[in-house]
Amino acid sequence: MKRIYMDHSATTHVDPKVLEAMLPYFAEKFGNASSLHSYGQEASEALSLSREQVAQTLGAQPTEIIFTSGGTESDNMAIKGAAYMCSSKGRHIITSVIEHPAVLRTCEQLEKEGFEVTYVPVDRDGIVDLQFLEDSIKEETILISIMHANNEIGTIQPITEISKLIEGKGIILHTDAVQSVGKIPTDVNELGVDMLSISSHKIYGPKGVGALYMRDGINILPLLQGGGHERGLRPGTENIPGIVGFAKAMSIAHENLEHDSRHMEHLRDSMIKKICGKIPHAKLNGHEKKRLPNNVNMSFKYVEGESLLMLLDMKGVAVSTGSACSSKSQKASHVLSAIDPGVDYIHGSLRFTLGKENTMEEVDIVVDLLEEAVIKLRQMSPFGEDI
Ligand SMILES: *Cc1c(COP(=O)(O)O)cnc(C)c1O
8 A cells, every 4th residue: 555644744754865964973973072083073063064054044143053852942942041031021921822832831831930921812714813912012021932834724923023013122032933944934034033943853854853043142041051062052962963964954945945835835725625626514724825835734524533534544644633742632722722613623623734745646645535534434423414
């Protein structure tokens, strides 16, 4: 059976060019970048070059890149680090209701520690309510963290507009760009952000590595104490093979951004059209236009998303319900609850996230298998006759 992977927002395979770039740093070039001898220099040069590469793809300076263990750590570092640093100035943080758990759980932890957090609602398409956000700003506001693109429904947030809204107010703006990097432009100056989180394994790089972009002049408190690595902000011997692979993945994604995005967008639009044409009572979740080029999130009335996922998996098709992080719990996803597609639809959602190597032929196969699966489940449903 041919397997088809359409869960690229959960993770991606490592690009062969990325793997090739990493390999020497596991064996012959194994040095510690802090060592003074030639082994150390080799590692330290690879680290500098990687930092330059990552910075360049974001329109940033190399000194503004801090390597981390991934998106979760970058989000924690940005939010807690800024909160602790600025707590004497104020203790109010603004975020949205549809953030990734790496942001939401971090904000909840800060609430337990005495910070106040405002969770901005979103509209039916999943776009943050800018008026609500603006009205929430007060003297004590120190940080705003709004994701660039949502991992479940693919909605793209107006980050540049938010940055203009708060210009000159001395509020730090952070964005989780884990899903948007490599799919839509993420130039930090165009976005106007002070901090931006990235993860390597969502863009064909290895797992367990990522970065936090931190604008020159922004100061945060480190969450870990140790050596002076990463300007003392993230101590610990650097993961050189991972960082080299991550930088290579960033460069490839940046170089091919237009081409890959156009390809995925074409597949995405065609897939949505075909599903709507073949399957009655199907509904697109998230904004029709302001969405990631690779995201197809749809709800099907009278079926369970989990049952659909299992039926598709049996046919070799890998997709997700909502997000991978919450798919093992039976609760409706917090993102779908926030956009409220209606009781009949909320449990029947499925997320297809395309990759640069998916083809139109695969889209057609998946749509046919999906149609079969939906018909089968609806026939078993007590509501089936109404459809
Ligand atoms: C995957 C993801 C993360 C977490 O990144 P890891 O590198 O897996 O820790 C954070 N935010 C978003 C939006 C994600 O999709």
